[in-house]
Amino acid sequence: MTPIIQFRNVSHWYGEGASRTEVLSNINLTVTEGEFLAIVGFTGSGKTTLVNLMTGLLQPSEGEVLYRGKPITGPAPERGIIFQNYSLLPWYTVYQNVALSVNEVYSAWTSDQRDAHIRKFVEMVGLSHAIDKHPGELSGGMRQRVSIARVLATDPDLLLMDEPLGALDALTRGNLQDEILRIWSANQRTAVLITNDVDEGIYMADRIIPLDPGPAAGLGPEFSIALDRPRDKTAMNHDPHFKRVRTDILNYLVALGESDRPQRDESLALPAIQPIKPGSRSFVSKWRRA
């Protein structure tokens, strides 16, 4: 399987000297062509930092991040990113926001070709009726559809998503999950999804890797999601593999959270689902050894 992204002994910190904040420590990761990878983690653990190293918006403090074997030196259209906060230009219409990226990437095309392409992607995300509206006139879900259309219209090799659906209601979130999956599988692209929702990760990904809590976060063990596609959310809930992998991931995260808890917190009551002794590192160590 061809690697598309490789992290080699990557560490990242912000600031220097006394104000230095270690965020990621010694990350080794390979994303292979065609896969759908989800990274799950606690808030503040460094997920956005990790994805920004893939976009090229950040350079690693130590180690290297490669795209198809070459160091990433900056952002490029072959690595499209969908952010959580939509990042649309408020004074442009839906059409114009999508046109921004299309005109840049397909500058050699005729204006008719670009126009047809923009309309196709606006239609694909179900916004043809709102094509002349401005972001301020759209709901959160509609805005996120625009930002998804804008990225997908450039047909990136690698689709990076930083908690793209986190702010949406459950129904809109479910619809957009399906839309992203449909486009990912139809175009046989590679996708990396950052999420704090384990169920979303299991539904969408081939592989889930937890990012341990920071500071100096590292990657946990990988969990393979061996469920047929297309996946059916209702049927999946009864699938023994789904139940097992979900429990394993949640137990891993709970154990991590507990083992990371400062000593003074040990007297606090633990959640009822806690599967291990309070403060024990044994569960985490078991996974780390695996």
Ligand SMILES: Nc1ncnc2c1ncn2[C@@H]1O[C@H](COP(=O)(O)OP(=O)(O)OP(=O)(O)O)[C@@H](O)[C@H]1O
């Ligand atoms: N530009 C920056 N300068 C200094 N510290 C930063 C900077 N960006 C992020 N950090 C710090 O790095 C840590 C990781 O941030 P990051 O945004 O990567 O985490 P995250 O897992 O994406 O968080 P969340 O889930 O809350 O979005 C945090 O402690 C954050 O305060």
